[in-house]
Amino acid sequence: MxxxxxxxxxxxxxxxxxxxxxxxxxxxxxxxxxxxxxxxxxxxxxxxxxxxxxxxxxxxxxxxxxxxxxxxxxxxxxxxxxxxxxxxxxxxxxxxxxxxxxxxxxxxxxxxxxxxxxxxxxxxxxxxxxxxxxxxxxxxxxxxxxxxxxxxxxxxxxxxxDSGAGQVAKICNNMLLAVLMAGSAEAIQLGVANGLDPKVLSDIMQKSSGRNWALELYNPYPGVMESVPSSNGYQGGFGVDLMAKDLGLAMEAALQTRSSTPMGALARSLYALHSGQGKGALDFSSIQQLFSDL
Amino acid sequence: MxxxxxxxxxxxxxxxxxxxxxxxxxxxxxxxxxxxxxxxxxxxxxxxxxxxxxxxxxxxxxxxxxxxxxxxxxxxxxxxxxxxxxxxxxxxxxxxxxxxxxxxxxxxxxxxxxxxxxxxxxxxxxxxxxxxxxxxxxxxxxxxxxxxxxxxxxxxxxxxxDSGAGQVAKICNNMLLAVLMAGSAEAIQLGVANGLDPKVLSDIMQKSSGRNWALELYNPYPGVMESVPSSNGYQGGFGVDLMAKDLGLAMEAALQTRSSTPMGALARSLYALHSGQGKGALDFSSIQQLFSDL
Amino acid sequence: MxxxxxxxxxxxxxxxxxxxxxxxxxxxxxxxxxxxxxxxxxxxxxxxxxxxxxxxxxxxxxxxxxxxxxxxxxxxxxxxxxxxxxxxxxxxxxxxxxxxxxxxxxxxxxxxxxxxxxxxxxxxxxxxxxxxxxxxxxxxxxxxxxxxxxxxxxxxxxxxxDSGAGQVAKICNNMLLAVLMAGSAEAIQLGVANGLDPKVLSDIMQKSSGRNWALELYNPYPGVMESVPSSNGYQGGFGVDLMAKDLGLAMEAALQTRSSTPMGALARSLYALHSGQGKGALDFSSIQQLFSDL
Amino acid sequence: MxxxxxxxxxxxxxxxxxxxxxxxxxxxxxxxxxxxxxxxxxxxxxxxxxxxxxxxxxxxxxxxxxxxxxxxxxxxxxxxxxxxxxxxxxxxxxxxxxxxxxxxxxxxxxxxxxxxxxxxxxxxxxxxxxxxxxxxxxxxxxxxxxxxxxxxxxxxxxxxxDSGAGQVAKICNNMLLAVLMAGSAEAIQLGVANGLDPKVLSDIMQKSSGRNWALELYNPYPGVMESVPSSNGYQGGFGVDLMAKDLGLAMEAALQTRSSTPMGALARSLYALHSGQGKGALDFSSIQQLFSDL
Incomplete structure (x- = not known):
C-alpha cells in the first residue's frame, strides 16, 4: 500500500x-x-x-x-x-x-x-x-x-x-491515569510512613479494591517492580510534561463542557507543580517524589 | 473449635x-x-x-x-x-x-x-x-x-x-479506592459531556491505562454494568458514610505521620460533601451524582 | 464627547x-x-x-x-x-x-x-x-x-x-476571590459544626489574619450580614455561572503558562459542581450551600 | 497579682x-x-x-x-x-x-x-x-x-x-489564613507568568475583591513588601510546620464533625508537601515557592 x-x-x-x-x-x-x-x-x-x-x-x-x-x-x-x-x-x-x-x-x-x-x-x-x-x-x-x-x-x-471521539476517550483515559498514579503514589507513601513495606502494601492493594494499572504494571515506588521507570531513576517512559499536556487537554474539554473534574484538576496542578520544580523530563510516575523523600 | x-x-x-x-x-x-x-x-x-x-x-x-x-x-x-x-x-x-x-x-x-x-x-x-x-x-x-x-x-x-499493619493497609487501600472511584466517575462524565457513550468509554479505559477496580467490577455510571449498585439506584453495597469513615481514618494516619495526601484529602471532602447532601446511606459509587445530573 | x-x-x-x-x-x-x-x-x-x-x-x-x-x-x-x-x-x-x-x-x-x-x-x-x-x-x-x-x-x-494585562489582573483577582469565598464558607461551617455562632466567628476572623473581602463585605452565611445575597436567598449579586466563567478564563491562562493553581482549580470544580446541581443563577456566595445544610 | x-x-x-x-x-x-x-x-x-x-x-x-x-x-x-x-x-x-x-x-x-x-x-x-x-x-x-x-x-x-470555642475559632481562622496565603501565592504567580508585575497585581487585588490579610500585611512574593518574611528569605514569622500543625487540628475538627473542607484539606496537603521538601522551618508565606521558581 x-x-x-x-x-x-x-x-x-x-x-x-x-x-x-x-x-x-x-x-x-x-x-x-x-x-x-x-x-x-x-x-x-x-x-x-x-x-x-x-x-x-x-x-x-x-x-x-x-x-x-x-x-x-x-x-x-x-x-x-x-x-x-x-x-x-x-x-x-x-x-x-x-x-x-x-x-x-x-x-x-x-x-x-x-x-x-x-x-x-x-x-x-x-x-x-x-x-x-x-x-x-x-x-x-x-x-x-x-x-x-x-x-x-x-x-x-x-x-x-464519531470524529473527535478518539481524542475525547484518550483525554479521559489519561486524566484518569494521572489520578490513579498520584493516588497510588500517595497511598503507598501513607503506608510507608505508617511502617509498611511498599512492596507488601502494593501487593495487597493490587489484589484488593485499590487495584489499578499503576500498581499492576508501573508501580511508582522505587524498588517494588523491576524494569519500570521508578526503579531506574524515573528515566524513560511517559514524561511529566507530556502528562501535563494531556491533563491540559482534559481541562480544556472540561471548561468547554462546564464539567466538574476536581480530582483531574488537582492532578494537573500537582503535575504542573512537579514540572515547575524541574522534573518535567522525568517519567510521570516520579510524582511519587512529591510525597516521598526519594 | x-x-x-x-x-x-x-x-x-x-x-x-x-x-x-x-x-x-x-x-x-x-x-x-x-x-x-x-x-x-x-x-x-x-x-x-x-x-x-x-x-x-x-x-x-x-x-x-x-x-x-x-x-x-x-x-x-x-x-x-x-x-x-x-x-x-x-x-x-x-x-x-x-x-x-x-x-x-x-x-x-x-x-x-x-x-x-x-x-x-x-x-x-x-x-x-x-x-x-x-x-x-x-x-x-x-x-x-x-x-x-x-x-x-x-x-x-x-x-x-506487625500489629496495626492490617489496619494501615486497609486504610491505604480504601483511600486509594475512593480516589479511583471519584476519578473514574468524573472521567466518565467528562467523556459523556463530550459526546461519548459511557459504556464504550468505560470499556476503552478498562482495557487501557485507566484500568482499575471500579471500572472492572463496580462501574459508577448507571446502566454500564448489570448487578452493581449504580444500576440499582445506588442501593446496597458499601455506603457513602462507611467510606467517609475510612477516609477519616486515612486522614488521621496522614496527620500523625505528617503525610501529604492531596488526592485522598480531596476525596474525603467530596464524600463528606455528598453525605452532607443527604446521600450518606447510598452506595459509595453514587459519588457519580456529584458530577452527573442523575 | x-x-x-x-x-x-x-x-x-x-x-x-x-x-x-x-x-x-x-x-x-x-x-x-x-x-x-x-x-x-x-x-x-x-x-x-x-x-x-x-x-x-x-x-x-x-x-x-x-x-x-x-x-x-x-x-x-x-x-x-x-x-x-x-x-x-x-x-x-x-x-x-x-x-x-x-x-x-x-x-x-x-x-x-x-x-x-x-x-x-x-x-x-x-x-x-x-x-x-x-x-x-x-x-x-x-x-x-x-x-x-x-x-x-x-x-x-x-x-x-500593557495590552491584555487588564484581563490578566481581573482573572487573577477573581480566581483569588473564588478561593476566598469558598475558603470563608467552609471555615464558617467548620466553626458552626463545632458549636460556634457564625456571626461571632466571622467577626473574630475578620479582625484576625483570616480577614478578607468576603468576610468584610459579602459574608456567605445567611443572617450574618444584612443586605447581602446570603441574607436574601442568594438572589442578585454575581452569579455562580459568571464566577465559573471567570474561573474558566483563569484555568486557560494557567494552561497556557503551565502554571500550577491547585486552589483555583479546586474552586473552579466546586463552582462547576454547584452549577451542575442547578445553582448557576444564584449569587456566587451560595457556595456556602455545598458545606452547610441551608 | x-x-x-x-x-x-x-x-x-x-x-x-x-x-x-x-x-x-x-x-x-x-x-x-x-x-x-x-x-x-x-x-x-x-x-x-x-x-x-x-x-x-x-x-x-x-x-x-x-x-x-x-x-x-x-x-x-x-x-x-x-x-x-x-x-x-x-x-x-x-x-x-x-x-x-x-x-x-x-x-x-x-x-x-x-x-x-x-x-x-x-x-x-x-x-x-x-x-x-x-x-x-x-x-x-x-x-x-x-x-x-x-x-x-x-x-x-x-x-x-464556651469552653473549647477559643480553640475552634483559632483553628477556623488559621485554616482560612492558609487558604488565603496559598490562594494569594498562586494568583500572584499566575499573573507573573502572564506578564504582570507582582507588586502592581498585588496592589490591584488588595484594592479589589481579592483583598485579604496576606496581601495587606504579609505579601508572599519577594520584593513586593519590605519587612516581611518573603523579602527576607522567608526567615522568621510563622513557620510552615506550625501552620501544618494548626491545619492538622482543623482536619481533626472536620473529621469529628464530618465537615467537608476541600480548600482547607488541600491547603494542608500543600503545606505537608512543602514541609516534606525540607521547608518546615521557613515562614509559611514560603508556600509561594511551590508555585514560583524562587
Whole structure:
C-alpha cells in the first residue's frame, strides 16, 4: 500500500518504520533531516514537502505535537486538504483537542475526504514494538479501511465514536491515569510512613479494591517492580510534561463542557507543580517524589 | 473449635454464621437481642456478657464499629483482657485506627495474650458468601494460628506486617479506592459531556491505562454494568458514610505521620460533601451524582 | 464627547446610561431591541449597525459576553476595525481571555487605532451606581485619554500593564476571590459544626489574619450580614455561572503558562459542581450551600 | 497579682516577660533551664515543679506545644488540677484540639476551678510587643477576670463562646489564613507568568475583591513588601510546620464533625508537601515557592 507519513518524531518515527517493515511503500516528511534519514535508511522515500507526502497515496498518516500543528498542516488557504485526493484515507494520530480534531475532519469531509482521529497510547516502547493502542474517532467504515494499517503499528484498536471521539476517550483515559498514579503514589507513601513495606502494601492493594494499572504494571515506588521507570531513576517512559499536556487537554474539554473534574484538576496542578520544580523530563510516575523523600 | 464472637452486626453476623456452618462451637454476644437470636437460630450459644464470650475459648473474634468501641471493650480496669486466657488467640476484625490496634495488642501482649488485627474488605455480600479479604497485622505465627478460622470467613488472607499493619493497609487501600472511584466517575462524565457513550468509554479505559477496580467490577455510571449498585439506584453495597469513615481514618494516619495526601484529602471532602447532601446511606459509587445530573 | 457603545446588557446598559447622564452624546447598538430602547429613553441615539456606532466617535466602548464575541466584532474581513477612524479610542470592557485581548489590540494597532482592555469589577450594582472598578491594559497615554470617560462609570481605575494585562489582573483577582469565598464558607461551617455562632466567628476572623473581602463585605452565611445575597436567598449579586466563567478564563491562562493553581482549580470544580446541581443563577456566595445544610 | 506561668518557649517566654514588666509577681516553670533563667533575669521567681507554679497564685497560665502536653499537665492522678486552689483562674493559651480543651476545662470545673482556653495569634513578634490577639473560650465572667492579665500581653481579646470555642475559632481562622496565603501565592504567580508585575497585581487585588490579610500585611512574593518574611528569605514569622500543625487540628475538627473542607484539606496537603521538601522551618508565606521558581 502507498502511504504518506508526516511527523517522524519519537512516536512517528518507529510507527513509520513498522509500516515499512510490513512491506508498505512510504513517502515520509519531517522538518528534521535526521528523522527523515533514519526512515530512508529503513527503506522509505523522502519527499521535500508535506504536500508531496500527501499526494498519490492510499493512506496519509500524521503524527504531530499539538492542535495548532495539526490545524496548521491541514487547514487554511495553503493547507494540505487542498492537495489530498478524495480517495485517500487520512489518519491523524496526534493527541490534540477534540475540537481541533472535529474541525479538521469537518473541513476534510467538505472536500469529500475521509479522516479519522486515532490517538495512541503505549509510549515510545509501544511504538517501537508495534503494540500501541489506537483510540479511533470517525465512522465505522473509515475505521475498517484503516484497520489493516493500524494493525501493523498496534495491537488494540478501539472505536470511541464519531470524529473527535478518539481524542475525547484518550483525554479521559489519561486524566484518569494521572489520578490513579498520584493516588497510588500517595497511598503507598501513607503506608510507608505508617511502617509498611511498599512492596507488601502494593501487593495487597493490587489484589484488593485499590487495584489499578499503576500498581499492576508501573508501580511508582522505587524498588517494588523491576524494569519500570521508578526503579531506574524515573528515566524513560511517559514524561511529566507530556502528562501535563494531556491533563491540559482534559481541562480544556472540561471548561468547554462546564464539567466538574476536581480530582483531574488537582492532578494537573500537582503535575504542573512537579514540572515547575524541574522534573518535567522525568517519567510521570516520579510524582511519587512529591510525597516521598526519594 | 470453641470460638467467642463479639459484635454481630451487618458484617459480624454473617461472619459468625459461616463459622457455625463450618462446624465450630460459637459463644456469641451483642447488645442487640435480635442479632443474638439470629445466631442462636443458626446454632450458636448466646452468652449475656462479653466476658463470658471471651472465656474458655480457643479463639475470640471481635467486630465493632470504631476505635473507641474496641478500646472500650478490651482496655481499662474492667476491660476484657483481664478475662481472657493466655492460650486464647484474639482476632479483632474491626476497622479502626492503627494506633488503637497497636495499643490494644500491646496491652494484650503484656498479659501474654496473642492478638492480631484483621480488618476485612468485601462488604456484607462478601461476609455472607464467606469471600472476605482479611488484611492481617501481627506475627506470622499468630496469623498461621488464625488462618483455619479466617479461611471459613474469607478467601484471601494477606499479611501486612506487625500489629496495626492490617489496619494501615486497609486504610491505604480504601483511600486509594475512593480516589479511583471519584476519578473514574468524573472521567466518565467528562467523556459523556463530550459526546461519548459511557459504556464504550468505560470499556476503552478498562482495557487501557485507566484500568482499575471500579471500572472492572463496580462501574459508577448507571446502566454500564448489570448487578452493581449504580444500576440499582445506588442501593446496597458499601455506603457513602462507611467510606467517609475510612477516609477519616486515612486522614488521621496522614496527620500523625505528617503525610501529604492531596488526592485522598480531596476525596474525603467530596464524600463528606455528598453525605452532607443527604446521600450518606447510598452506595459509595453514587459519588457519580456529584458530577452527573442523575 | 461623542461616544459609541456596543453591548447594552446587564452591565453595558447601566454603564451607558451613566455616560448619557454625564452629558455625553451616545450612539448605541445591541441585538436586543428592548435594551436599545431603554437607552433611547435615557437620551441616547439608536443606530442599526455596529459599524455606525463605531464611526465618527471620539471613543468606542464595547461590553460583550466572551472572547469569541469580541474577536467576532472587531476582527476578520467584515470586522469593525475597518470602520473605525484612527483618532477613535477603543475601550473594550468585556471580560475575555488575555490572548484575545492582545490579538484584537494588536490588530487595532496595525491600523493605527489605540485600544485598551478595561474589564470591570463591581457587578450590576456598581454599574448602576457608577462605582465600578476598571482594570486597564494598554499604554499609559491611552489610559489617560480614557480616564475622563471611565470616571463617569467607575470610581477606581487601575493600570495593570500593557495590552491584555487588564484581563490578566481581573482573572487573577477573581480566581483569588473564588478561593476566598469558598475558603470563608467552609471555615464558617467548620466553626458552626463545632458549636460556634457564625456571626461571632466571622467577626473574630475578620479582625484576625483570616480577614478578607468576603468576610468584610459579602459574608456567605445567611443572617450574618444584612443586605447581602446570603441574607436574601442568594438572589442578585454575581452569579455562580459568571464566577465559573471567570474561573474558566483563569484555568486557560494557567494552561497556557503551565502554571500550577491547585486552589483555583479546586474552586473552579466546586463552582462547576454547584452549577451542575442547578445553582448557576444564584449569587456566587451560595457556595456556602455545598458545606452547610441551608 | 500573683501569677504562675508554665511553658516559657518562643511564645510563653516573651508573654511572661510582659507580665513581669507590668508589675506582676510571677512564679515560672519550664523544662529548659535557659528559658527559666531568662525570666529570672527579667524579675520572675523560678520554681522547680509545675505544682509549685500552680499553688498560691491568683492566675495560672500555661503555654504548651500540643494537646497531649496540656492533658498530661492537668489531668490524671498526678495532674496539676489536684494542686490548684479553687480560687485560682486557669488560662491555657496553648493551641490544642477543642476536644482536649473541653476535657480539661470540664475536669477543672468538677473541682470547682474556673478555666478558659485562650489561644493566641500574632506570632513571636506579637508576643514580644504585647500585641497578641487572644481568642477566648469559657464564660463571660471568667473572661472578665482574665482580661486585666490578657491586656498586658495582647491588644485584642475576643470571646468565641464556651469552653473549647477559643480553640475552634483559632483553628477556623488559621485554616482560612492558609487558604488565603496559598490562594494569594498562586494568583500572584499566575499573573507573573502572564506578564504582570507582582507588586502592581498585588496592589490591584488588595484594592479589589481579592483583598485579604496576606496581601495587606504579609505579601508572599519577594520584593513586593519590605519587612516581611518573603523579602527576607522567608526567615522568621510563622513557620510552615506550625501552620501544618494548626491545619492538622482543623482536619481533626472536620473529621469529628464530618465537615467537608476541600480548600482547607488541600491547603494542608500543600503545606505537608512543602514541609516534606525540607521547608518546615521557613515562614509559611514560603508556600509561594511551590508555585514560583524562587
Amino acid at each position: 502507498k502511504i504518506g507519513f508526516i511527523g517522524l518524531g519519537h512516536m512517528g518515527g518507529p510507527m513509520a518504520k513498522n509500516l515499512v517493515a510490513a512491506g508498505h511503500e512510504l513517502k515520509v516528511f519531517d522538518l528534521v533531516p535526521a528523522a527523515v534519514q533514519s526512515l530512508v535508511d529503513a527503506g522509505a522515500t523522502a519527499v521535500v514537502t508535506a504536500a508531496e507526502a500527501a499526494s498519490e497515496v492510499e493512506v496519509l498518516i500524521s503524527m504531530l505535537p499539538a492542535s495548532q500543528h495539526v490545524e496548521g498542516l491541514y487547514l487554511g488557504d495553503t493547507g494540505l486538504l487542498g492537495a489530498i485526493d478524495a480517495s485517500t484515507l487520512v489518519i491523524d494520530s496526534s493527541t490534540i483537542a477534540p475540537e481541533s480534531a472535529r474541525k479538521v475532519a469537518a473541513a476534510a469531509a467538505e472536500r469529500g475526504i475521509t479522516m479519522i482521529d486515532a490517538p495512541v497510547s503505549g509510549g515510545t516502547a509501544g511504538a517501537a514494538a508495534g503494540t500501541l493502542t489506537f483510540i479511533v474517532g470517525g465512522s465505522s467504515e473509515a475505521l475498517e479501511r484503516a484497520r489493516p494499517v493500524l494493525e501493523k503499528m498496534g495491537k488494540n484498536i478501539f472505536h470511541a465514536g | 470453641k470460638i467467642g464472637f463479639i459484635g454481630l452486626g451487618h458484617m459480624g453476623g454473617p461472619m459468625a454464621k459461616n463459622l457455625v456452618a463450618a462446624g465450630h462451637e460459637l459463644k456469641v454476644f451483642d447488645l442487640v437481642p435480635a442479632a443474638v437470636q439470629s445466631l442462636v437460630d443458626a446454632g450458636a450459644t448466646a452468652v449475656v456478657t462479653a466476658a463470658e464470650a471471651a472465656s474458655e475459648v480457643e479463639v475470640l473474634i471481635s467486630m465493632l464499629p470504631a476505635s473507641q468501641h474496641v478500646e472500650g471493650l478490651y482496655l481499662g480496669d474492667t476491660g476484657l483482657l483481664g478475662a481472657i486466657d493466655a492460650s486464647t488467640l484474639v482476632i479483632d476484625s474491626s476497622t479502626i485506627a492503627p494506633e488503637s490496634a497497636r495499643k490494644v495488642a500491646a496491652a494484650a501482649a503484656e498479659r501474654g495474650i496473642t492478638m492480631i488485627d484483621a480488618p476485612v474488605s468485601g462488604g456484607t455480600a462478601g461476609a455472607a458468601a464467606g469471600t472476605l479479604t482479611f488484611i492481617v497485622g501481627g506475627s506470622s505465627e499468630a496469623l498461621e494460628r488464625a488462618r483455619p478460622v479466617l479461611e471459613k470467613m474469607g478467601k484471601n488472607i494477606f499479611h501486612a506486617g | 461623542k461616544i459609541g457603545f456596543i453591548g447594552l446588557g446587564h452591565m453595558g446598559g447601566p454603564m451607558a446610561k451613566n455616560l448619557v447622564a454625564a452629558g455625553h452624546e451616545l450612539k448605541v447598538f445591541d441585538l436586543v431591541p428592548a435594551a436599545v430602547q431603554s437607552l433611547v429613553d435615557a437620551g441616547a441615539t439608536a443606530v442599526v449597525t455596529a459599524a455606525e456606532a463605531a464611526s465618527e466617535v471620539e471613543v468606542l466602548i464595547s461590553m460583550l459576553p466572551a472572547s469569541q464575541h469580541v474577536e467576532g466584532l472587531y476582527l476578520g474581513d467584515t470586522g469593525l476595525l475597518g470602520a473605525i477612524d484612527a483618532s477613535t479610542l477603543v475601550i473594550d470592557s468585556s471580560t475575555i481571555a488575555p490572548e484575545s485581548a492582545r490579538k484584537v489590540a494588536a490588530a487595532a494597532a496595525e491600523r493605527g487605532i489605540t485600544m485598551i482592555d478595561a474589564p470591570v469589577s463591581g457587578g450590576t450594582a456598581g454599574a448602576a451606581a457608577g462605582t465600578l472598578t476598571f482594570i486597564v491594559g494598554g499604554s499609559s497615554e491611552a489610559l489617560e485619554r480614557a480616564r475622563p470617560v471611565l470616571e463617569k462609570m467607575g470610581k477606581n481605575i487601575f493600570h495593570a500593564g | 500573683k501569677i504562675g506561668f508554665i511553658g516559657l518557649g518562643h511564645m510563653g517566654g516573651p508573654m511572661a516577660k510582659n507580665l513581669v514588666a507590668a508589675g506582676h509577681e510571677l512564679k515560672v516553670f519550664d523544662l529548659v533551664p535557659a528559658a527559666v533563667q531568662s525570666l529570672v533575669d527579667a524579675g520572675a521567681t523560678a520554681v522547680v515543679t509545675a505544682a509549685e507554679a500552680a499553688s498560691e497564685v491568683e492566675v495560672l497560665i500555661s503555654m504548651l506545644p500540643a494537646s497531649q502536653h496540656v492533658e498530661g499537665l492537668y489531668l490524671g492522678d498526678t495532674g496539676l488540677l489536684g494542686a490548684i486552689d479553687a480560687s485560682t483562674l486557669v488560662i491555657d493559651s496553648s493551641t490544642i484540639a477543642p476536644e482536649s480543651a473541653r476535657k480539661v476545662a470540664a475536669a477543672a470545673a468538677e473541682r470547682g476551678i474556673t478555666m478558659i482556653d485562650a489561644p493566641v495569634s500574632g506570632g513571636t513578634a506579637g508576643a514580644a510587643a504585647g500585641t497578641l490577639t487572644f481568642i477566648v473560650g469559657g464564660s463571660s465572667e471568667a473572661l472578665e477576670r482574665a482580661r486585666p492579665v490578657l491586656e498586658k500581653m495582647g491588644k485584642n481579646i475576643f470571646h468565641a463562646g
